[in-house]
Amino acid sequence: DAKTTQPTSMDCAEGRAANLPCNHSTISGNEYVYWYRQIHSQGPQYIIHGLKNNETNEMASLIITEDRKSSTLILPHATLRDTAVYYCIVRAYGGSQGNLIFGKGTKLSVKP
């Protein structure tokens, strides 16, 4: 089972920041937080990952609390194309397994 808890759905106005929370209170010291998204029925798409420091890339920012029990994915200027299901996944770094355990995610609806 997924080790994360996310809200079922969220709305965001186009052009505004979308802040998607994730609770992972049982995270282990060697586990990273990964975010993927799935637009309609397409294959999941990697967004960002982090261990304990905040991370930023061209798609999003990831804020991880100091105790690592929760995190927030930030899409700074949401567009209609960001409408998708967003998955927060916790897994250990590396290893030949590497399989991702998906939860139900958060369905983000970006509205004009």
Next chain:
Amino acid sequence: EPEVTQTPSHQVTQMGQEVILRCVPISNHLYFYWYRQILGQKVEFLVSFYNNEISEKSEIFDDQFSVERPDGSNFTLKIRSTKLEDSAMYFCASIISDSYNEQFFGPGTRLTVL
């Protein structure tokens, strides 16, 4: 930009028939995965494959399923005798190495079992 490709995009089959779903991972990737997603449900891990053998498999991946990398480019998922409940989207994914972070997913094959 390199991408994972899957064929066919949609496969319709009769219950009890064998199907083979095909994937071409990104060329320099070494780890390969199959996931499935039943309509309206979560994405579920099926199997991972490395160095020409299965690394890990889920409870879903029973004796009806098999995977193969028949040549240097293709990665296939075979379902020997399809059941109605096998109807789902099947996604292939690959990753360059076990120390890399981003799994690249293909667009999926929609399997419909009648």
